[in-house]
Amino acid sequence: MNFLEQVSQRAKADIKTIVLPESTDIRTIKAASIVQEQGIANIILVGNEAEIKKLAGDLDISKAKIVDPMNSDKYEEYVNTFYEMRKAKGITPEQAKEIMQDNVFWAVMMVKKGDADGMVSGAIHSTADTIRPALQIIKTAPGSKLVSAFFVMVVPNCEYGENGIFVYGDSGLNQNPNAEELAEIAISSAKSFKTLVQAEPKVAMLSFSTYGSGKDPIVDKVIEATKIAKAKAPELLIDGELQGDAALVASIGKSKAKGSPVAGEANVLIFPDLNCGNIAYKLTERLAKAEAYGPILQGIAKPVNDLSRGCCAEDIVGVVAITAVQAQNV
Numbered sequence: 001m002n003f004l005e006q007v008s009q010r011a012k013a014d015i016k017t018i019v020l021p022e023s024t025d026i027r028t029i030k031a032a033s034i035v036q037e038q039g040i041a042n043i044i045l046v047g048n049e050a051e052i053k054k055l056a057g058d059l060d061i062s063k064a065k066i067v068d069p070m071n072s073d074k075y076e077e078y079v080n081t082f083y084e085m086r087k088a089k090g091i092t093p094e095q096a097k098e099i100m101q102d103n104v105f106w107a108v109m110m111v112k113k114g115d116a117d118g119m120v121s122g123a124i125h126s127t128a129d130t131i132r133p134a135l136q137i138i139k140t141a142p143g144s145k146l147v148s149a150f151f152v153m154v155v156p157n158c159e160y161g162e163n164g165i166f167v168y169g170d171s172g173l174n175q176n177p178n179a180e181e182l183a184e185i186a187i188s189s190a191k192s193f194k195t196l197v198q199a200e201p202k203v204a205m206l207s208f209s210t211y212g213s214g215k216d217p218i219v220d221k222v223i224e225a226t227k228i229a230k231a232k233a234p235e236l237l238i239d240g241e242l243q244g245d246a247a248l249v250a251s252i253g254k255s256k257a258k259g260s261p262v263a264g265e266a267n268v269l270i271f272p273d274l275n276c277g278n279i280a281y282k283l284t285e286r287l288a289k290a291e292a293y294g295p296i297l298q299g300i301a302k303p304v305n306d307l308s309r310g311c312c313a314e315d316i317v318g319v320v321a322i323t324a325v326q327a328q329n330v
Helices: 003-013 026-038 049-056 075-089 093-099 103-113 127-137 179-197 217-232 244-248 250-256 274-287 313-328
Strands: 017-020 042-046 065-067 118-121 148-154 165-169 202-206 237-242 268-270 291-298 304-306
Touching: 003 148, 003 291, 003 313, 017 026, 017 103, 017 313, 026 042, 026 049, 026 313, 042 103, 049 065, 075 093, 075 103, 075 127, 103 118, 103 127, 118 127, 118 313, 127 291, 127 304, 148 179, 148 274, 165 179, 165 274, 179 202, 179 217, 179 237, 179 268, 179 291, 179 313, 202 217, 202 244, 217 237, 237 244, 244 250, 274 291, 291 304, 291 313, 304 313
Parallel strands: 017 042, 017 118, 042 065, 118 304, 165 268, 202 237, 202 268
Antiparallel strands: 148 165, 148 291
16 A cells, blocks of 8 residues: 555545635546545535536536535625734725635635635645635644645655655745754654654755765754754754765765764655755656655644645645645644
C-alpha cells in the first residue's frame, strides 16, 4: 500500500467534510466524483447548482452537497461574522456582503463555522487568493506565528528517508525566512510529517555547509535556526547545518557530522529559502519520478490547502485525503 492509499484509508476511517470552492473547473468536479465514489470524504461544492450539474455532465456528483452562497440561509450569518471580524480593518457591511459572495471566502467561512472540516483550493486561484481568506477568517494555529508550505515527496525505489517518503519545507510559500521563521518551519514540518506519515520525524536543516565547513551569512542563518528550533522543541530530532548528502546517506553523515542524531537518516528536509526548496522538489519530482503532494499548508488553525494550477483531478483527490487526515488531528 503506497503513501496515498494509506492516507486515503485513514481518511475513510473517520469521514470528514471537505469544501471545494472551484466548482467551475472540471478537474474539481471529477475529483469530487472520485472522492465520493471511494468514500474518502464528504464533499461540498460551492457555486450555482444548475451550472455545476451542467458542467458535470455524466459524472456522478449526486452524493456531493452543493451550496450557493447567494441562496444560502447562512448568507447573512456569514456576512455578519466576517464584518465583525474585519471591521477594525476598515471593512464595511457592504464590502462584507460582496466578499461573502466569493466562493473561496465562503468556503473558508464554512470551515471557520464548523460547517466543513477543511478546504482545498488553488486549481484556478493563486496561492495568495487561497491563503488570504484563511488568514483573515481562520487565522494561525495556537502557538504558531507563521503559515508555511511543504510537499510530501514519495520517491520510488528509494533507500533514504522513511522508505522513500520525505517532507520538503518550505517549498511553496516563504521566500526568504529569517532564522526564527526557519525554526518554526522546521518544527511545523516535523509535526506534519508525524501526522501524515505516522513515523518519527528526523529533521535536517540544510545548507551548502556541514558543521561549519562553509562560512557565509546564509550558513549562519541555518545554524541560528537550528539552535532556536532545538530550544523550542527539544523533544524533536533536529540537527544542522547539514549538506544534502550528509543528511541522507549514512556513511557520509557519520563522516561529516559524527554524533548527529539526524545525519544519514533525515526524512524532513528544511531548505534555507524558497529558491532551494522549490527547485529541489521539482527536480526530485522529475528526475527521480517522485510523487509530489502539495503545497500543503501548515500553521493555520484549521486545514486549508493549496493546489498547483497545473494539477489534475487525481492530484486534487490526494490533497483532499491529506486535508481530511489533517482535520482528524486538529
